[in-house]
Every structure is written in structure tokens, then in C-alpha cells.
Amino acid sequence: MKKIGTIFAAVATVILIAVIVWDGYFNKNTSTDFFAMDTVISASVSGADSEICVEKIEACVNNLDALLSRHDEKSEISKINNSSIATVSEKLGGYLSSLLDICQKSGGAFDITLGAVSDLWSFGKNASIPDETELQKVLSECGYENISISGNTVTLSSGKIDFGAVGKGIALDEIRTILDASKINEATVSVGGSVLIYGKEAVKVGIRDPYGNAGRSIASLLLSDTCVSTSGSYERHFEENGKRYHHILNPKTGYPVDNGLISVTIISDSGLVSDALSTACFVLGIEKGTELAEAYGCEAIFITESKQIYTTESIASEIEITDSSYTLIGYEN
Amino acid sequence: MKIKLFKKGDIAVILVILVIAATFWIYKSQNTDRLEAVITVDGKTVETIDLSAVNEKIIFEPDTNPKVVIVAENGEIYFESADCEDKLCINCGKLSRKGDTAVCLPARTVVTVSGSDVGIMTY
Numbered sequence: 001m002k003k004i005g006t007i008f009a010a011v012a013t014v015i016l017i018a019v020i021v022w023d024g025y026f027n028k029n030t031s032t033d034f035f036a037m038d039t040v041i042s043a044s045v046s047g048a049d050s051e052i053c054v055e056k057i058e059a060c061v062n063n064l065d066a067l068l069s070r071h072d073e074k075s076e077i078s079k080i081n082n083s084s085i086a087t088v089s090e091k092l093g094g095y096l097s098s099l100l101d102i103c104q105k106s107g108g109a110f111d112i113t114l115g116a117v118s119d120l121w122s123f124g125k126n127a128s129i130p131d132e133t134e135l136q137k138v139l140s141e142c143g144y145e146n147i148s149i150s151g152n153t154v155t156l157s158s159g160k161i162d163f164g165a166v167g168k169g170i171a172l173d174e175i176r177t178i179l180d181a182s183k184i185n186e187a188t189v190s191v192g193g194s195v196l197i198y199g200k201e202a203v204k205v206g207i208r209d210p211y212g213n214a215g216r217s218i219a220s221l222l223l224s225d226t227c228v229s230t231s232g233s234y235e236r237h238f239e240e241n242g243k244r245y246h247h248i249l250n251p252k253t254g255y256p257v258d259n260g261l262i263s264v265t266i267i268s269d270s271g272l273v274s275d276a277l278s279t280a281c282f283v284l285g286i287e288k289g290t291e292l293a294e295a296y297g298c299e300a301i302f303i304t305e306s307k308q309i310y311t312t313e314s315i316a317s318e319i320e321i322t323d324s325s326y327t328l329i330g331y332e333n
Numbered sequence: 334m335k336i337k338l339f340k341k342g343d344i345a346v347i348l349v350i351l352v353i354a355a356t357f358w359i360y361k362s363q364n365t366d367r368l369e370a371v372i373t374v375d376g377k378t379v380e381t382i383d384l385s386a387v388n389e390k391i392i393f394e395p396d397t398n399p400k401v402v403i404v405a406e407n408g409e410i411y412f413e414s415a416d417c418e419d420k421l422c423i424n425c426g427k428l429s430r431k432g433d434t435a436v437c438l439p440a441r442t443v444v445t446v447s448g449s450d451v452g453i454m455t456y
Contacts, residue, residue, distance in 0.1 A: 006340060033376040035441045124419045193456035206432075206451030213425060214456050215432035215449065230455045236421075265455055322450070 027185060030054045036061045037069075037167050039192030043175070046199075047184035056178045061171050061191070067092060068163040068170070070115055081115070081160045088154050095163075095170055095272065096149055102276045103144035106292055110280035111251035113142045115162030120254075123236040123247040130254075139254040165231075168194040169275025172227050176271070194229040194275050209323060210234050210262040210303060218323035219301075219309065223267065229274035231282045232263035248282050259285045260304050267299040267315065274298065286310050286332075369447040370410045370428065372403060374440070384408050384429070384446065397440035410444055412437060 030050035033042045041061055045053050067089070070077045079086040088096075099112050116138045120130035142159040149155075163170070168191040175189050179198050186199030193214070197203045202224045206217030210232055233246035233256070246256045264282040268274035273296055281289030286302045290312055293300035299315040307326045311319065316330035339347075372380040374395050382391070382405050390406040392413075399416035409429045412422040417439040425435035432449035436442070 006343065033373060033443065035375070035438065038438060040436055040438070040443060124421070126418070188453045190453055190455075193454065195453050195455050197453070203452035204450075206449070206454045208454055208456035213428065213430075213433045213435075215428075215434040215445070215454060216430065217432075217451055217454060220451050228455045232456065235456075236419075 032058060034058055034061075037065045037171065037191065039168065041171075041189070041191050043187065043189045045179070045184055045187040047182065047186070049182035049184055053178060053182045053184055053187075056182075057175050057189070060174050060178055064167070064171050064174055068167050070160060070162055070164075077161055077163060080154050080156050084157065085153065085155045087152050090152060093149060093152050093154065095166075096147065096154060096161075098272055099166060099276060100144060100147060100149070102273070102280060102296075105295060106280040106284065108144065108251055109283040109288075109292075110165070110276055111142065111144050112161055112163065112166070113144055113146060113156075113159035114249060114251055115160030115164075117142060117249060117254050118162060118164065118247070119160075121245070121247070121249070123238070127236075127238040127245070129240055129245065135254045142251065165279045166272055166275045168192050169227065169229055169271035169273070172196040172271030172275075194227070194271060196227050196271060197223050197225060200224055206322075207265055207301065207303075208232065208234075208263070218303075218326050219319050219321050219328075221315070221318045221320065226267055226269060227271040227274045228265060228267050229271070229278040230263055230265040231278040233257070233282075234262065248279060250283055257283050260306070261285065261302055262305045263303045264289065265301040265303075266293060267301075268296065290331075368408065368429075368431070370405065371445050371447055373443045373445075382410065384410060395440075395442060397437075397442055399437075399440050401437050401440045401442055403442075403444060410446070411435065412444070415440065 027046050028050045029046050031044045032054045043054055043057050066072060067076050069075045070081055072078060076088050076092050102110050120135055120138055121127060146157040146159050171191045172194055176196060179187055186201050188203055189196040202222040204220050205223050205228055206220045208214055209216040209218045231248055233248055235247060237244055237246040248257050250257045261282055264278050266274040266277040277293060277298055281293055281300055284292060290300060293312055300312045302310040309326055309328045311330055313331040319328060321328050368384040370382045370384050371378055372393060374397055379395050380393055387405045390404060393403040401415040402413045404411055404413040409427040411427040412435055415422050415437055417437055422435050422437035428435055428446050431446055433446045435444045
């Protein structure tokens with residue numbers, strides 16, 4: 001009988017070790033933090049391929065930066081901006097087509113040709129209110145209608161294409177493609193606050209306190225297998241003559257949007273859509289923003305300067321308010 | 334007949350494992366209350382500071398370009414000065430709660446207070 005006990009203990013130990021080794025191999029966690037696209041990228045990946053996957057993610061984002069940056073003279077975007085006509089990769093052509101669709105459906109509230117207007121404001125450097133005459137002149141040269149695509153040929157009659165409002169979301173889509181092709185169970189990726197939750201396991205996603213530190217949340221919700229992007233007027237701003245100017249510009253006026261919103265969060269299967277719509281819905285405001293989000297099958301969360309939270313219909317019940325100074329209004333038809 | 338499944342040695346091994354597990358669990362649960370700040374440059378950790386134990390001013394000057402000066406005092410940590418253009422890192426203010434973060438993009442420096450109530454933040 002004593003032998004039975006010893007055999008039992010030995011078998012249990014072997015099983016325990018096997019489980020630990022198995023779990024360590026197939027749920028191997030690898031994390032990374034790095035800088036690219038003028039922001040911080042954090043990735044936490046779990047699965048047998050996690051180490052190689054993290055390396056691929058870093059290379060992917062750096063390649064994307066080189067493709068989309070309008071400040072890199074060698075990028076494909078610069079090629080278009082510097083000459084009225086350019087042949088682009090299939091990948092960039094695809095992004096442009098998707099973005100033009102959002103420009104049109106938002107009625108121009110989202111516009112990828114505002115690069116020169118953003119430059120005039122110089123947010124993040126020596127920001128100041130631009131000269132009105134110069135602002136209106138530059139604005140008159142902008143407009144997504146100036147872009148036309150035929151096959152892989154892009155024509156830009158005037159303005160400068162700027163992927164600043166969508167590069168992070170596009171990066172999430174590219175990263176998802178890498179994860180899909182690897183042995184990965186779960187992953188969370190943040191590209192400057194636009195996040196990808198990969199895998200079936202729900203992750204608690206916090207929405208930033210617009211009036212506090214970037215790491216503090218005022219609400220949270222459990223999400224799986226999706227992308228989440230937020231545009232907030234707190235990100236880059238300055239004050240002049242007692243008035244606050246932020247970086248989300250109204251393409252119609254060239255001035256920062258002033259509609260009582262302080263942040264908009266969009267939840268979508270696509271990072272490109274979540275990122276672009278977070279800006280578009282911010283510009284459109286709650287009512288029209290809700291319509292646009294619903295047209296794309298997305299969920300939206302609007303936070304006002306007076307700390308009220310409006311949402312699309314089905315997401316309201318999923319939100320947990322973690323800061324009692326905020327009020328959940330939910331969906332208003 | 335009296336059935337005896339385990340030898341004395343087997344019981345001793347099980348007890349040792351239980352003691353190790355309990356010690357590990359107690360250590361982990363004690364550390365959840367600890368307020369730890371981490372300074373990273375280019376994604377690599379250069380300093381780990383137990384903020385709960387910091388009373389007097391401690392100055393950190395990591396090897397960065399542009400230069401940044403990070404101060405920890407009275408349970409808080411913050412960018413005191415930075416040679417960057419935008420000064421967004423200084424505007425992040427004093428970090429004192431789990432999850433608080435301040436970033437200096439030009440200096441590729443991140444200061445974070447470890448731990449958070451959420452899995453990931455959107456901002």
C-alpha cells in the first residue's frame with residue numbers, strides 16, 4: 001500500500017510538471033514598449049509564438065510609419081503630396097479608398113487633406129492662433145474631393161494628405177493580421193491609446209479621465225476581439241487670451257471643434273474605422289455622430305465638457321462608471 | 334488492516350510545497366498595496382522606485398536626449414524639467430495613483446505607477 005502512495009505522488013508530480021511546462025509554452029507571455037508613429041506602443045501577447053510576434057509587431061509599425069508619415073520625404077504619402085500624381089502600393093490605395101468613404105459619409109466632417117491647416121496651428125510645438133487670412137487661404141486648398149483614385153494611381157489636385165488621425169488605427173489592423181498568422185491566444189495592444197483586444201477573453205477597457213492623468217479612467221467596459229479608439233480635446237492644446245484651443249479641427253472652419261464634447265470613443269472591428277470615426281464623430285457632435293457610428297455598425301461613447309456620457313443604443317448597459325462625478329445618460333433617440 | 338497511502342517522506346514533501354505556496358501568496362498579496370513607479374527609456378526599465386517609501390526628494394536624470402529631470406518625493410513622481418519642445422511630460426503633473434502615466438516622446442521616456450484597475454486604457 002505504501003508503494004501505491006509513492007506511485008500516486010510520483011504520477012501527480014509528473015502531471016503537475018507537464019501542466020506547468022505545457023502552460024508555460026502555449027501561454028507564454030511577452031510584452032514590449034517602444035516608440036514609433038510619434039507615440040508609445042505597448043503590446044502584451046500570449047501564446048506559443050509570442051516572442052517572434054512581438055518582434056514582428058515592432059517591425060510592422062516602423063514600416064507603416066515609413067509608409068504613412070508625411071514628414072518622411074521617402075514615404076508614399078510624401079510622394080503624393082509632393083507631386084500631383086503618384087503610383088502607390090495596393091495597401092495604401094486600399095487605406096485611401098476606405099478613408100475617402102468615411103470622408104464622404106461624414107459629409108466632410110472627417111477630412112484627410114487638412115495637413116497644411118494642422119501645420120499652421122503647430123500643436124505640440126510653438127502652438128499659436130494662425131493668421132486668419134493665411135488660415136482661410138490654406139483651408140480653401142483642402143478638401144477630400146481633391147483626391148481621386150484610379151487603380152494604383154492617386155491624383156491630388158491640392159492640399160496635403162495627412163494620416164495623423166488614422167495611422168494608429170491602421171497599425172492595429174496590421175498587427176491583427178500578424179496575430180492571426182501566428183500561434184497566439186490573446187493579446188492587448190495600445191498604439192498611442194488606440195487599442196486592440198485580440199482573443200475571446202474579455203478585457204476591462206478603461207476610458208481616460210478627460211480632466212485627469214492619462215492613466216486614470218472614469219468608466220470601463222468589458223470587451224473582446226475588437227478595436228477601441230478615442231479622440232479627446234485634452235490631447236494637444238494651448239491657451240491664448242484665456243481661450244483653450246485643441247487639435248481636433250473642424251474641416252469647414254479650420255478652427256478647433258467647439259461643440260461641448262471633450263472626448264469620443266469608438267468601438268469597431270476595424271482599427272482604421274474606430275480611429276477615423278472617433279475624430280469624425282467628435283466633429284459631428286452627439287446626434288449626427290451617433291448616426292454615423294451606427295451606419296458603420298460601431299458603438300460610440302460621447303463625453304461632454306459637463307461630464308455627461310452619451311452612447312449608442314446597445315453599449316449603454318455595458319458601461320460601468322468609475323468616477324461618480326460623471327453621469328451616464330446613455331442612448332437618446 | 335490499516336491502509337497507509339503516504340510515507341512520512343511524501344507528507345514532508347507535500348508540507349514543504351504548501352509552505353512555499355503560502356509564502357509566495359503572502360508575498361504577492363503584501364506587494365499589491367505597494368506603490369511602485371517605473372522609469373523606462375526606449376522601452377527598457379532604468380529605475381524602479383518604491384514610492385510608498387520615498388519621503389525625501391530623489392532626483393533621477395536618465396541618459397536621454399533631450400535631457401529630462403524626474404523627481405520622486407512624498408509618494409509622488411513627476412517630470413520636474415525637460416529640454417523637449419512641447420513640455421507635455423511636465424504637464425502630465427504628479428503621479429501618485431496606480432496606472433498614472435507621464436510620457437516624454439522626444440526623450441523616449443515613460444514614467445508609470447505600476448498596477449491598474451483596468452486591463453488597458455483608451456485615450
